Amino acid sequence: MEPRCRLLSLLLFLFSLVFCFKTEATKLRPVQSGQSVSPLAQDEVDSLKALFPFVTRETDKIDIYGQLCFTYASTIGNLDVAYQYADSIHFLANKVNNKTGKASATYYYGMLARFDGKFSEAIQYLNQYLNFCRSNKDSTGLANGLFQLAVVQHELGNYDKSLEISYQAKDLYAQLRNSYGIARVFMNIGNLFTSMKKWEDAIVMYKQSLTYFTQLKSDLNARMGKLRVLVNLGNAYAETKQYEKARNFYKQALPICYSVGSKRTAATTLSNIGEVFNALQQYDSALVYHLRALTIREQAAQKDKLAANLIWVGETYLFLKNYPQAKHYLLRAHALAYEFRTKPILRDVYQKLALLYSTQHYFEKALEYQQLYATLKDSVLNEETAQRLSELQTKYQTEEKDKQIAILAKEKQVRQKEAQRQALQQKALLGGLFLITIIALLIIFLLRQRLKNQKLVMAKNQEIKESNLKRQMSELEMKALRAQMNPHFIFNCMNSINRLILDEDTNRASRYLVKLSKLIRLILENSERSSVSLENELTMLDAYLQLESLRFKGRISYEFRVDDAIDQENTFLPPMVLQPFVENAIWHGLMHKEKNEPGFISISITEEADSLTCVIEDNGVGREMATILEKKSIIGRKSMGLQITEERLKILNKDKMDKLIYITDLKDSLNQALGTRVDIHVPLG
Template sequence: MTKLLPFVLLLLILGIKVDISFAQDSSLIFRTLDSARNLRGDTVKVNWLLEKGKTYGRYFDKRKTENPFFQEAVTLAQHLRIARTLFNVYNEIGIAKRNISEYILAADYHEKAIKYADETKEDHLRAIARNNTGVDYRRMEKPLKAFDYHFKALQLAEKVNDVRNICVAINSIGNINLSTGKYEDAISHFEKALQLERENNNDLGVAINLGNLGYAYQYLGKLDRAIDYYKKSLAVNTQLDNAMGKAICYNALGDAYKEKKDYTQALDALNKALEVEVGVDDKIHIAESYLNIGKCFSLMGKHEDARKYFQECIDLSQHWRFNYMLQEAYKALASDYKASGDFRRSLESADKSLVYKDSILDEKSALELAQMQAIYEVDRKDNQIKMLEHDKQLNELRTRRNVVYMLSLSGFLIMLAVGGFFYIRHRNLETKKQTLQLELRSLRAQMNPHFIFNSLSSIHRFIWSNNQEEASDYLTKFSRLMRMILDNTQYTFISLNKELESLRLYLDLEQLRCNNIFEYKITVSDDINEEEVMIPPMIIQPYVENAIWHGLVHKSGKGLLEIAVSLKDRTLTCLVTDNGIGRKKAMEIKEKKGQTHRSMGMKVTEGRIDLIRKINNTKEATVSITDLEDNEGRATGTMVTIVLPVEFIF
């Protein structure tokens, strides 16, 4: 049985196109190659070059010249140094070399593809590269090496459930077992592959594995079972309208029937193969059919008919230079002449068969030598590209190093200048801050005599208008307040609870002094810890004093003073609200009394807030006064909003 059928089946299972259109005009091809320069993106260019390399592959193969599209793709991919792109390039070129039987070169390219597939760490690509390399070594009749690659491919494909590569690996291992005489193992692998192809609805894969099972059973001598599998494969190929698949099946059936000595069925199948092969570009199948028909006629004793078909095979093979078919045809012709007793012609045919056998060996040796030389040239070119890339990278590194040195020096000088600027600025700011702090202390110190003067005036009035017992009580509270104020005003910041405590003492004194004409209410937000929040001392008291003496004392009826404290982030808001006579009426009263001077406490406090704003470099230290009115526009009091930056103990 011919060994050519499994070879073609393998081409089919790997998805290799046997019919590739190619351009006849070389100038058109090279114009197409030039158009790659207009493509954007190097990866896009590489993929485009590979596609065109496959399209025009047979044009260059026929002329035995290197494919410039592939050469350009390799150069560009080496420049890019992207592992996935390099894998694609070497994998495709390897397949192209295998298609023209340059298996040594194909294996070399596919082993490079393995290297770059491993760099991607994508098991799918790693399986593809190993399966292709396994096929190359199987064509070189190195089954052990081929098995090793296919087995590793199978492990990788199973790891990521890559069904396509699982099927390829199992089928290839089956073919290795078939070629090494392990027919039972081959059948086991073909059946596994067949089941997977059926589960994944891959009819072409089903047809191939059915045919492979036929070969295995034919080698075992189970011809009826082999014929059954060939027929099943034929049915699927017919359904697919796969001309090559049908030709292979008819030739296999013819060979099986011939082995059964059922020559009528054999000739019928082989003639059907010839009818189908008209639509197949690869003429070697026609030559094979002629050869098998001739063998059938020879076994039937119809020597003239046999020699006619042998001659058809020889003529076709000489035209297309199918040396292997010529060797087999002359060998069959020698057997036929010998069977008919024509020993002279038998010897002549045998000699011609040996000539072609020697020619095949010479061609094989020459091809291997050419491939080894090509591998050397490819490696040399790759090394040149790598050396150029290495030199380019070194130059780029030197340029980068010089740029880094210049940038570092410039950066250092800029940092030195900026650092010097900020140092001087910081020193000036510190000096300014110290000056402002001294001013603030001066203003804070002014608060003490101002407040003491007002309080003593109140005691004086109180003593003259009240009894001594109440005056004594007032004086006791006053002394406590004085001690607290003297303690508090030593510090830039005091806790909120101390400020509010002194404020309550002050309000108690003012209530006594004014005969309880007003009530006060102090509320603090629940989220404020009064002991942790720190504010400037005596900052609220002047506004409270102003509300009492300019708003509430002139009011008819009970007055109310409300102080509400809230905190947001690091900003304290204090609302001082009274239901007094309002600012407009208070101003009129002042003018009637001839009082035109501005409150010393208010003036000093505004100066303190302005300094706090400057020291903290913030706009958050503000005071705003709002006149409250009813629906008819009558004054209902005044609200002072004090916003201050605060500090925290922790």
């Protein structure tokens, strides 16, 4: 009894590993023609079959049949052959009337019913087996049966009940010091937490399971168990977006896949790594792994897996914006799925093609595939729900029947809501297309508006350019005026110097000449600048007045009054802006006074806001008398300097003040002329 129990325990362990391998979403089905078998699994089958010529006892044959039943069901995936070996166990046990053998047959029938999705039958068989184990105090068999029952409850969605039974099985395995059993229970609990989306709890359970599998002897069972736990850990970490950890566990699983010859598991693991890289947006690396998986899939007979792999490759090319390659692989997947009428795969292909054409702005094609996707998804959901409801109505004859129908009805309701959500998404897509059109029109409007604004800016710039040109012209005129400084003034200065030389008054002649040269130098220097300091301007004006005073033999005196608050070095104004007014005061006011009458000029400067107020007063004959006298004069003189200076000030002071120069005739109470006052507002530069 004990050797048989040991064999049964080993077989049950192998069976549990297959269930716990979470990466394959569909249930194991009978192997189709041409399906590959891993070398290790085939070696195990051959080794077991080789024992038959040397086995004489029927009980030993039952043990071998049990191992073969489990291998074909879980490792190879051929339920037809597995059922044949279960029938052989049942036949031999009845032949020799072996109660333990009959119980073993019940156990394997329950296991196969679970693999085949016949959960009601599985529960019936397993309950019979558990009753036998309790009656015979078979702790190992009881632990194995509880484990299988926990897996069935998990499949039915009874997570709380499954968790309770799993811990009962774990306690029994711990008492028996059965590391295989403990490892597989922890893996099943991890799967339970995964189904409940409790990823952190699932990771804890998987790590405990991995610890036990790692400590076991490195045989086929231990390696297969470790392989599945590594993949499950990778899946859990991927779900929690811990992609580097997920990739690490997947990579640990790959060498085991190759060592046990499980190409399908290797392809699945490679695809999982590819999806991790896609999640990390490392699309080049993702493509490498998806293409490696595709190479394996193309050598196998599972066309549905091949089509799914083609979709992943196409989607990765889509992420890489390699649209021709994306289209190539997606259309290959479409052709394969269409050939075998695989609706779930067709549904996924339509979804990816809709995304591809939408990305390429082929919105009509995108909408076409989106509609196909929505329609097919509804169809798939309805067919799956109808199929499961039919199975429940025809196969489930236990007290769980009504409960499962209610669960599926709830699932149908959820899926109907999902279908409604998909319909809403379809409407959202149409709305998105409409929104894109609106945005495009808005962009066109904004571009036109921008062009219009650019034209306005260009017009404004042209206006500014013209204004600057006018300013430059005024400055050129001013330079010309300075370059042609009053020829009468220069001529008179030269005559005065010549007269002093003839009178042998060389000292005065020298001073006169020095002052003239200084004035000319200042004028030339300032003519190259657009603005000069107030100090510089007053220095030039002082030099000019000194020359005029010498020329008039001291009959002209002057004074400067500058507000102490003004920083003369750091206050700037246009050059030669005051000189024309002082010159005008001398030539039109003081020059016409009697020779014995002294002339006086007062220049006062104050600061107001952003301008300087310059007041020039003289005690000349006044504007009226000056006009009369100049009309009688043989030589007429027109003051161009004043006109140009006024224009310069207007340009500099644009948009600030309309009037910049105020001229006032000073008179006494008898209306006799006392002189002239000029108020000049100079904008600060």
